[in-house]
Amino acid sequence: MSILAQHLKLGGEGNKLMDSDSNMRQLSLACGKWEGIIHHYRRFLPISDSTPIVTLCEGNTPLIRAKAIEALIGCNMRVYLKYEGTNPTGSFKDRGMTVAVSKALERNYKIGICASTGNTSASAAAYCAKANIKCVIVVPEGRVALGKLSQALAHGAFLCPIAGSFDEALNVVRQICEVEEIALLNSLNYERLEGQKTAVFEICDTLSMAPDFHIMPVGNAGNITSHWMGYKEYYRNGFITSLPVMIGVQAYGAAPLVIGRPVENPETIATAIRIGNPARWREAIEARDESGGTIIAVTDDEIIAAYKLLAQKEGLFVEPAGAASVAGLIKLCREGFFESALAKRRANGSEPTVVCVLTGHGLKDPQTAMSLSSMPEPIPPTKEAVLKAIKANLERG
Ligand code: F0G
Secondary structure, rough: OOOHHHHHHOOOOOOHHHOOHHHHHHHHHHOOOOOOOHHHHHHHHOOOOOOOOOOOOOOOOOOOOOHHHHHHHHHEEEEEEHHHHHOOOOHHHHHHHHHHHHHHHHOOOOOOEEOOOOHHHHHHHHHOOOOOOEOOOOEEOOOOOOOHHHHHHHOOOEEEEEEHHHHHHHHHHHHHHHHHHHHHOOOHHHHHHHOOOOOHHHHHHHHOOOOEEEEOOOOOOOHHHHHHHHHHHHHHHHOOOOOOOEEEEEOOEEEHHHHHOOOOOOOOOOOHHOOOOOOOOHHHHHHHHHOOOOOEEEEHHHHHHHHHHHHOOOOOOEOHHHHHHHHHHHHHHHHOOHHHHHHHHHOOOOOOOEEEOOOEEEEHOHHHHHHOOOOOOOOOOOHHHHHHHHHHHHHHO
């Protein structure tokens, strides 16, 4: 047992709840009909009969047609939004975390650790709580959205804010895992990617084909790596007959993959993707090049415009990073990207399809939501006062 595990007095206890297969089955059944991505896509995942499944019934997120956005961009494409904010902890991270924490438990780890801009930590904290193992999270101090921090704390994780960036936090975590028996829960852990690829399985299963274009925000680049893996795997297995063009979207002030070199002081309102040196850099470039895609940068203003559009015209509340994919769609549409890409791609006349991944829920970052609106002053508790206020509001339009 490692020194740290002894210090945390966790040695030997393990997870009683997960001890027997029958308990596991009961936990799984307690989830209802949809029993999580491991249950549904087991044969594509590194899961054996001896893996204890730690699930919060993640996945099965909605794929929503976005007609207001279609009308706005006027690109003659069907636009679908994969709303990953409906995962149990409010982001796509749960797909990878169910696999990573299940495997950590199988290997008898007593502690999991991750560096995070927020969502990984919220997810790790929840799945470690379910698995009854300790969770340590290292975050850049002052740069994590409030909802995510509150999740990590509520789930009882040990929070280590550092006076540094996400990239520095990840370096520290990497070094610790080299010397301590602690499960690495970042997407450097390949098992996280295996779980995350299931988002595209769901997209293909719902559409009965692959989309023509797949657009997603990129930070540490684990997710774009996993989605491209997923498409290629479904293609190899004959479930789809074409592959999409992969489009990654970074924030302008944190766009190392666009400018081709690390960014020392990344800055963006989309704190989830405020990353200057992505761990999966090479794989992201491979996904771009193999699919004939692109990785672009959008400004914070473009992110906020997409954030408001999603909330006010599509009824979908996402965190700023989650809106980056739609900001990218709008930008590329204006630049005529899709017309030229489609001309090359196919001439069979069917309406092309684009999927934008909305990676995290808007409640993750209530401070940004509040800062973009103003809270009205309270008024007297009378019918007249409320009607007067409504009238004034309608007149303002
Ligand atoms: N969108 C959201 C909401 C995220 O939280 C992240 C990453 C991304 C997009 C980008 O995914 O890093 O795989 O390219 N969040 C990580 C975290 C870094 O720590 O929560 P990526």
